[in-house]
Amino acid sequence: MRLADTLGFAWQVVRGYRARTLLILLAMGIGVAAVVAVSSIGEGARLYVVNQFGSLGTHLVVVLPGRSETAGAMPGVLIGKTPRDLTIEDALALKRSPAIRRLAPLIVGAGDVRVGARNRETPVLGSTSELMDIRHMAMAQGQFLPPGDPRHSQPVCVVGAKVATELFAGRSALGEWLRVGDRRFRVVGILATQGESLGFNTDEIVIVPLAAAQALFNTEALFRILVEAKSREQIAIAQSDIEEILRERHEGKREVTVITQDAVLATFDRILRALTLAVGGLAAISLAVAGILIMNVMLISVTQRRHEIGLLKALGATGANIRLMFFTEAVLLALGGALLGLAVGKLGQLFIGQLFPSIPFTAPWWAVIAAPLTAIGTAVLFSVAPARRAARLDPVRALSKR
Amino acid sequence: MIRLSGIERVFRVGEEEVHALRGIELEIARGEYLSLMGPSGSGKSTLLNVIGLLDRPNAGRYELDGRDVTGLDDDELSRARREKMGFVFQFFHLVARLTAAQNIELPMVLAGIEPGERKQRLARLLSAYGLEARAHHRPDQLSGGQCQRVAIARAMSMGPSVILADEPTGNLDRHTGQEVMAVLERVHHGGGSLVLVTHDPEIGARAQRRLRMVDGAIVGDERG
Ligand SMILES: Nc1ncnc2c1ncn2[C@@H]1O[C@H](COP(=O)(O)OP(=O)(O)OP(=O)(O)O)[C@@H](O)[C@H]1O
Ligand SMILES: [Mg+2]
Numbered sequence: 194m195r196l197a198d199t200l201g202f203a204w205q206v207v208r209g210y211r212a213r214t215l216l217i218l219l220a221m222g223i224g225v226a227a228v229v230a231v232s233s234i235g236e237g238a239r240l241y242v243v244n245q246f247g248s249l250g251t252h253l254v255v256v257l258p259g260r261s262e263t264a265g266a267m268p269g270v271l272i273g274k275t276p277r278d279l280t281i282e283d284a285l286a287l288k289r290s291p292a293i294r295r296l297a298p299l300i301v302g303a304g305d306v307r308v309g310a311r312n313r314e315t316p317v318l319g320s321t322s323e324l325m326d327i328r329h330m331a332m333a334q335g336q337f338l339p340p341g342d343p344r345h346s347q348p349v350c351v352v353g354a355k356v357a358t359e360l361f362a363g364r365s366a367l368g369e370w371l372r373v374g375d376r377r378f379r380v381v382g383i384l385a386t387q388g389e390s391l392g393f394n395t396d397e398i399v400i401v402p403l404a405a406a407q408a409l410f411n412t413e414a415l416f417r418i419l420v421e422a423k424s425r426e427q428i429a430i431a432q433s434d435i436e437e438i439l440r441e442r443h444e445g446k447r448e449v450t451v452i453t454q455d456a457v458l459a460t461f462d463r464i465l466r467a468l469t470l471a472v473g474g475l476a477a478i479s480l481a482v483a484g485i486l487i488m489n490v491m492l493i494s495v496t497q498r499r500h501e502i503g504l505l506k507a508l509g510a511t512g513a514n515i516r517l518m519f520f521t522e523a524v525l526l527a528l529g530g531a532l533l534g535l536a537v538g539k540l541g542q543l544f545i546g547q548l549f550p551s552i553p554f555t556a557p558w559w560a561v562i563a564a565p566l567t568a569i570g571t572a573v574l575f576s577v578a579p580a581r582r583a584a585r586l587d588p589v590r591a592l593s594k595r
Numbered sequence: 596m597i598r599l600s601g602i603e604r605v606f607r608v609g610e611e612e613v614h615a616l617r618g619i620e621l622e623i624a625r626g627e628y629l630s631l632m633g634p635s636g637s638g639k640s641t642l643l644n645v646i647g648l649l650d651r652p653n654a655g656r657y658e659l660d661g662r663d664v665t666g667l668d669d670d671e672l673s674r675a676r677r678e679k680m681g682f683v684f685q686f687f688h689l690v691a692r693l694t695a696a697q698n699i700e701l702p703m704v705l706a707g708i709e710p711g712e713r714k715q716r717l718a719r720l721l722s723a724y725g726l727e728a729r730a731h732h733r734p735d736q737l738s739g740g741q742c743q744r745v746a747i748a749r750a751m752s753m754g755p756s757v758i759l760a761d762e763p764t765g766n767l768d769r770h771t772g773q774e775v776m777a778v779l780e781r782v783h784h785g786g787g788s789l790v791l792v793t794h795d796p797e798i799g800a801r802a803q804r805r806l807r808m809v810d811g812a813i814v815g816d817e818r819g
Pocket of ligand 1: 590606607613614615632634636637638639640641665743775
């Protein structure tokens with residue numbers, strides 16, 4: 194029997210038994226649609242997280258003093274001792290790397306901040322003007338720290354919104370003086386509310402020039418160097434440049450840890466991808482259920498059509514012909530169901546997308562390919578038993594009135 | 596061209612054994628027209644099924660065109676059936692969702708014949724059996740006589756050497772039955788053998804050779 198004829202015959206059957214065809218299309222369609230919709234929700238969540246991270250500055254590379262044994266740990270979680278400090282000179286030397294766009298050395302301490310009679314203990318950050326761009330900070334009023342040589346400093350500071358309102362009690366803080374420890378700073382800017390950054394609430398910090406912080410806390414040692422690579426692709430180059438330059442400056446010893454935010458992001462990415470795969474797999478179970486339905490319907494169909502099958506055998510159909518007819522029928526039904534499911538899944542995805550416009554729902558490519566293939570696979574698998582039963586029918590008994 | 600010797604067919608029904616055919620010895624020459632009569636349950640249909648390769652005997656030897664076909668497997672039997680046998684049944688056995696033309700085409704489709712060749716043969720068959728106007732009708736839109744003509748055309752589509760008809764007029768009124776018989780006999784005049792099972796003595800008497808079966812055995816064989 195020719196393939197085109199087998200197809201044509203199966204097509205006639207599929208069209209001839211409308212209710213049965215609709216039932217199977219529905220079962221298959223729901224299965225495929227579930228896989229597509231569920232996995233596109235997972236994928237949407239993944240892309241959402243990745244994009245959110247991206248907007249925080251993914252090109253960020255953080256340099257910490259000391260060698261951490263747990264590479265890839267979040268900044269701030271540092272295991273290992275500090276044999277030798279990171280200095281401003283170390284930071285400035287990093288500017289040699291062409292992969293680095295900008296960098297900001299960072300010193301952190303707690304300071305007693307006072308204005309007149311009011312005082313308050315806040316985290317005090319010492320850094321340079323470039324911190325603003327690296328951390329994507331925004332100003333509510335005034336300016337950030339002025340650019341210039343980080344080794345010398347002016348007596349200016351930038352304060353968080355909450356610090357400004359609490360210490361200045363309704364008065365405008367801009368241009369006023371405040372005191373940190375035994376030093377005086379003029380407020381040149383007030384930070385816009387941003388939430389957490391680097392583990393600090395930006396509403397509650399005071400930022401002073403690096404050299405001032407060094408004097409204030411009486412230390413040369415940097416807490417961190419924040420580095421921004423020129424692009425995502427340059428992150429790895431920047432990382433190896435940093436390690437190279439610092440090793441040179443520290444007599445060939447590797448005494449720093451370099452963390453990329455990419456590594457953190459990659460972890461999230463992996464987790465969410467696995468999650469998407471898992472829920473997609475769960476949805477695929479509905480395909481197996483559809484497969485069992487197909488098997489049942491096909492078995493019933495063999496019984497109903499035993500006259501026809503017996504007749505086909507009497508007219509010269511071989512067992513292989515009959516089996517192929519049933520498989521073709523199953524594949525046609527599965528294909529139809531898969532197309533229907535893809536369309537419905539796509540519609541569902543668009544619908545959810547309307548409800549949550551900020552999340553980029555897209556079906557991952559593997560789901561779009563795997564769902565229909567699974568549908569066809571299960572359809573063929575579950576029609577093996579009915580097809581074999583049909584092929585083994587004894588034509589004499591199938592044709593008899595009994 | 597057909598030679599049966601020592602054919603036995605035994606059905607087991609529970610504990611009991613039913614001897615449907617016992618010690619059948621039969622030779623049918625090319626182009627012969629023979630009728631098979633006998634009481635109900637005497638084994639006529641069973642013998643026809645054995646001749647038509649639809650059923651296997653439990654014992655004995657079957658030679659078809661000089662070749663022993665007793666030991667063929669299912670697929671070889673299927674191929675031999677579609678090359679050499681044409682069946683006509685009492686209940687027509689047309690596929691209800693296919694048109695008359697598609698039903699006639701079915702054996703050629705199963706045999707994998709080219710669509711072009713099929714179209715030509717189909718056109719010849721439709722005109723030979725007066726079915727041109729009914730080609731695109733489904734069986735439920737045809738009369739009993741037309742259905743049986745479609746079935747005969749289908750049986751003829753592969754140019755078989757033997758036509759096996761099991762009570763082809765059993766479901767038709769007398770007049771239509773006569774018509775169908777005329778069509779079948781024309782097939783036989785075309786050169787094929789015709790084996791006809793019937794309960795109607797008048798129809799059975801039209802054959803040149805008349806077999807009579809009782810209780811699974813051939814008890815009469817008249818010619819002329
Ligand atoms: N599949 C079967 N299983 C058991 N017994 C069977 C089977 N087929 C036929 N028989 C028995 O074999 C015998 C011959 O049956 P067969 O159908 O050949 O008779 P028949 O001469 O064609 O009768 P009728 O004129 O009623 O069609 C009967 O006794 C019947 O009951
Ligand atoms: Mg009978």
